Amino acid sequence: MKIAENGEVFYRSPGTFVEYYKNPESTASTKDAEGWVATGDAGFFEEGTGHLRIIDRAKDVGKMADGHLFAPKYVENKLKFYPNILEAVVFGANRSMCTAFINIDLTAVGNWAERNNIAYASYQELSQHPQVLETVASHVEEVNRSVAADPMLAGCQIHRFLILHKELDADDGELTRTRKVRRKIIEEKFADLIDALYGGKDSIYTETEVTYEDGRKGKIKATLTIRDAKVGRGTERMAAE
Numbered sequence: 320m321k322i323a324e325n326g327e328v329f330y331r332s333p334g335t336f337v338e339y340y341k342n343p344e345s346t347a348s349t350k351d352a353e354g355w356v357a358t359g360d361a362g363f364f365e366e367g368t369g370h371l372r373i374i375d376r377a378k379d380v381g382k383m384a385d386g387h388l389f390a391p392k393y394v395e396n397k398l399k400f401y402p403n404i405l406e407a408v409v410f411g412a413n414r415s416m417c418t419a420f421i422n423i424d425l426t427a428v429g430n431w432a433e434r435n436n437i438a439y440a441s442y443q444e445l446s447q448h449p450q451v452l453e454t455v456a457s458h459v460e461e462v463n464r465s466v467a468a469d470p471m472l473a474g475c476q477i478h479r480f481l482i483l484h485k486e487l488d489a490d491d492g493e494l495t496r497t498r499k500v501r502r503k504i505i506e507e508k509f510a511d512l513i514d515a516l517y518g519g520k521d522s523i524y525t526e527t528e529v530t531y532e533d534g535r536k537g538k539i540k541a542t543l544t545i546r547d548a549k550v551g552r553g554t555e556r557m558a559a560e
Contacts, residue, residue, distance in 0.1 A: 320371065326361035326388065327377035361390065363471055374472070379502070381412035387474035389417070394475050395500075397462045402427045403454060406487050408500055409477065410513060416478040418516040420509070421455055422486050443541055446482045452544055455482060459548045467551025476550040479516050481523075483509075484541035490530040512543065521545050 320330045331354040338346040350356045361380040362373040374380070375390040383389050391409040398407040398421070405424040411417035425442050428451060432439055439445040463476040487493040492504050506513065508527070515523035524542045531537060 321355070322363060323377075325377060326363065326374075326380045326390075328358045328360050328362045328371065328373065329355040330358065331355050363388075366470075383411055383417075383474045384413055384415045385474070388471055390472060390475055391417075391502075393472060394419075394462065394466060394477065397465060398458065401458045403431075403451075404458060406494075406498075406500070408487075408502065408505055409475070410506070410516070411475065414517065417475050418513070419459070419477045419480040420505070420512070421459075421480055421482045423451060423455065423482060425486070442486065443484045443539065446484060447541070447544055452482065452546060455480070456546050456548060463548060464551045473551070477548050478550060479545060479547055481512060481516065481543045481545045483512075484525070484543055485527060485529060485539055488530070491528075515545060 320328065322328060335350070335354055335356055339349070348357075357377075359377055360373045361375050361377040362371055364370065365372055374388075375392040379390070379392055381389040389411045391411070394409045394417070395407040398404050398419070403424055404421055406422035408420040409417055410419070423442075423446050425445070428445060429439075431437075432445060432448075435450075437448065437450070439448065445451060459477050459480055466476050467473050485491075487500070487505070489496050489498070493501055493508065495501060509525075511525055512523055522542055522544055524540075526538050526540045529537055529539055
């Protein structure tokens with residue numbers, strides 16, 4: 320096995336397949352002349368154990384500005400373990416720190432609001448409620464503590480985040496039909512929000528075009544709160560090194 324510069328895992332062995340049937344193009348894109356097979360996954364060998372650890376799809380893995388590993392899906396999956404969080408999108412490739420967009424789960428958070436007699440008129444209003452922001456901040460910081468304990472991925476801790484005013488939607492081009500995040504489209508569509516996260520603002524007014532169930536187009540206008548999150552000691556140690 321070997322790890323490429325971009326973190327992708329390659330393997331070869333006597334039992335490796337010869338070729339795709341009548342598909343030389345796919346064979347060439349997967350297996351090179353020396354027999355190395357591209358897995359499409361990124362990973363690394365753990366120090367001490369020598370175990371191979373898979374962290375993300377190779378196409379999504381990058382580097383932070385300081386050269387440390389950036390693996391957004393690894394952090395996003397940790398965030399989505401919380402029932403209050405439906406979706407998360409982490410940014411940080413070629414940047415000095417990681418930030419995130421969060422989608423709350425309307426059913427879970429709505430049930431919480433009902434139990435606590437908190438009235439709300441829409442997803443947008445509930446997403447910006449101070450107690451909801453505080454709860455999500457606690458989830459982000461708990462994930463940061465977990466990520467900080469991993470020397471290879473400690474740079475992926477989330478320093479700032481916001482809760483989006485709308486759910487990411489396939490009809491709006493933000494997700495695939497199988498609910499996979501379309502990162503480039505989200506980065507382009509919400510560039511103003513990303514700039515605000517990295518620009519040090521504590522809030523941002525935005526207008527977003529949406530597609531309703533009947534096919535009509537409309538706009539959602541909102542002022543979003545931006546929160547700082549505590550990070551663990553992992554990034555401090557790396558900065559000192």
